[in-house]
Amino acid sequence: MPKLSQCHNIADLRKRAKRKLPAPMFHYIDGGADDEWSMRRNTEAFDDYELMPNYLRNVDNIDLKTRVLGTELELPFFLSPTGMSRLFHHDKELGACRAADNFGTLYSLSTMATTSLEDVAAATAGPKMFQIYILKDRELTREFVQRCKTSGYQALCLTVDTPLAGNRERDLYNGMTMPPKITPRNFFSYGTSFEWLYNLTRDSDFRLANVVHRVDALDKGAMALIDYVNSQFDRTVTWEDAAWLAEQWDGPFVIKGIQSPADAQRAVEIGATALMVSNHGGRQLESAPAPVDCIAPIRDVIGNQLELIVDGGIRRGTHVIKALAQGADACSIGRPYLYGLASGGQQGVERALTLLKTEIERSLALMGVNSITDLGPEQIKYLPQRYQDSTIQR
Numbered sequence: 001m002p003k004l005s006q007c008h009n010i011a012d013l014r015k016r017a018k019r020k021l022p023a024p025m026f027h028y029i030d031g032g033a034d035d036e037w038s039m040r041r042n043t044e045a046f047d048d049y050e051l052m053p054n055y056l057r058n059v060d061n062i063d064l065k066t067r068v069l070g071t072e073l074e075l076p077f078f079l080s081p082t083g084m085s086r087l088f089h090h091d092k093e094l095g096a097c098r099a100a101d102n103f104g105t106l107y108s109l110s111t112m113a114t115t116s117l118e119d120v121a122a123a124t125a126g127p128k129m130f131q132i133y134i135l136k137d138r139e140l141t142r143e144f145v146q147r148c149k150t151s152g153y154q155a156l157c158l159t160v161d162t163p164l165a166g167n168r169e170r171d172l173y174n175g176m177t178m179p180p181k182i183t184p185r186n187f188f189s190y191g192t193s194f195e196w197l198y199n200l201t202r203d204s205d206f207r208l209a210n211v212v213h214r215v216d217a218l219d220k221g222a223m224a225l226i227d228y229v230n231s232q233f234d235r236t237v238t239w240e241d242a243a244w245l246a247e248q249w250d251g252p253f254v255i256k257g258i259q260s261p262a263d264a265q266r267a268v269e270i271g272a273t274a275l276m277v278s279n280h281g282g283r284q285l286e287s288a289p290a291p292v293d294c295i296a297p298i299r300d301v302i303g304n305q306l307e308l309i310v311d312g313g314i315r316r317g318t319h320v321i322k323a324l325a326q327g328a329d330a331c332s333i334g335r336p337y338l339y340g341l342a343s344g345g346q347q348g349v350e351r352a353l354t355l356l357k358t359e360i361e362r363s364l365a366l367m368g369v370n371s372i373t374d375l376g377p378e379q380i381k382y383l384p385q386r387y388q389d390s391t392i393q394r
Helices: 010-019 023-031 037-048 092-102 118-124 138-151 169-174 187-193 194-202 225-232 239-249 261-268 291-302 317-325 335-367 382-393
Strands: 049-051 064-069 072-073 077-079 108-112 128-132 154-158 252-256 276-280 306-312 330-333 381-382
Touching: 010 023, 010 128, 010 335, 023 335, 037 049, 037 187, 037 291, 037 317, 037 382, 049 128, 049 317, 077 092, 077 108, 077 261, 092 108, 092 335, 108 118, 118 128, 118 138, 118 252, 154 239, 169 317, 239 252, 239 261, 252 261, 261 291, 276 291, 291 317, 317 330, 317 335, 330 335, 330 381, 381 382
Parallel strands: 077 330, 108 128, 128 154, 154 252, 252 276, 276 306, 306 330
Antiparallel strands: 049 381, 064 072
16 A cells, blocks of 8 residues: 555545545545446546646746635635545544645535534634535524534535435445444455554544534434435425525525526525535536536626636646636535545645645646636637537538
């Protein structure tokens, strides 16, 4: 197994995570819905764009700072909300949060976290966003808003693409439950994950810390994650609920899961300040478009009325650059930092951030661009359109 220092890209961290985790945990990070076409397309879509360099420019100093969600970040990307980090490492959400703070970027905490929003708020002074699902217990939503205000969160994020769980077949095949349950079918996988098992004996608390005091559906034993989501999430949520939440929060308010220009325009109307253009990492609707392909159509409709954050498929620094050049204000990463967390806790997350930061800095210098704010459409070309035009000309 390679050491963290020998992981030279996100793909290396993924391989290390696969070696260290029991199969149910790894495939929960790694898997998508149905045939996983959308999940693969999220990354492959970046290959449809090429970067145009300009040389003989002063690139002695590269500035990665960006301003988004009411705060300045040292990096043009931040950590997406991802649930149940204790599954992957005993450092859980606190390790990821501290890594983000060390790099001057934002950490997003999920409703489905295994650490309370108050404990995460107290861990660092860095910027934080709380991602909210509206559960069937609607009073819990009001409670979340007040708790986030009291704890000093910079932004609130409503995820809208999960009225029910996607068909994540890897979880079914691997017996993924919450809390984890060792069965005869997955015994060998758990039995060979020695470090994970050792830390299980030190900390076996997998409760969903932000909801357990009101929604303790797991108190009777392990259950499939798909069943948990379907039992707790509210399918009746509408734009009226989003408008109410934006009014209650009265601060940077993000809607996560938007992909269509029509929905983006509606988000403007109900008071959102930012969109996370996302298909939930290809884990919900199969055949949904890749987020990077949605940026330009949405930006054409809404102009500068909303900040756009691209969430999904990012594995390289050039992916971040391609998203920003098309009009995104920032990007967010999920799987890359979870591979790092599984690989080595907080140090593994920091390794993932270091790799992406270095790749962005290097690529910007090679492009002749010394600041993230200087990126624009003149630095990117869409390859299929070019091929289509040449075909028509012939």
